[in-house]
Amino acid sequence: GESVGLHLPTLSVQEGDNSIINCAYSNSASDYFIWYKQESGKGPQFIIDIRSNMDKRQGQRVTVLLNKTVKHLSLQIAATQPGDSAVYFCAENRRGGADGLTFGKGTHLIIQP
């Protein structure tokens, strides 16, 4: 079964608020983590990544936090916009990529006007 999972299948937030999407992983040997966004009818789109030697990384309106102690990953989206509506996946790289990327089930982010 999946060891990279998300805590909530659906997250509803008000436009303009900050969104936090969580992910738990179980393989402590994983050293690379990525967040993807998938809109309806499209392939996953890279948002941000983080390597295990870091605990925080920031992009444009997005921040990824990695807590290796509890094997937890989160994606924070600032000032959520209607265009942020999508399914968000976390993915981990296990065994140096020998297993490809292992994806979580995804969280559907819904933006309320």
Add this chain to the structure above:
Amino acid sequence: KAGVTQTPRYLIKTRGQQVTLSCSPISGHRSVSWYQQTPGQGLQFLFEYFSETQRNKGNFPGRFSGRQFSNSRSEMNVSTLELGDSALYLCASSLQTGSDNEQFFGPGTRLTVL
């Protein structure tokens, strides 16, 4: 620079048939990975090709196979189709092998098996 392209976008087949899907990576990318996406199992890794060689393989039966050409274009084949093979098949390209390189996904091929 053009993104990853996949053909066809939609496909309908019947059980027992075989199917071939095509993926053209971003220019200059030498690694192509294939994933299957279903509502029940989510995104699952099929295999990765780099320099015309299969580098890594996921946990799928031998009915699923692939290849890569000298121009880095890749094809995947599924033989003796089953109903459960209905899925969105995604390919992703990256500059180098190994999934710790940023992977760019195509729009996918939606396969329906009747």
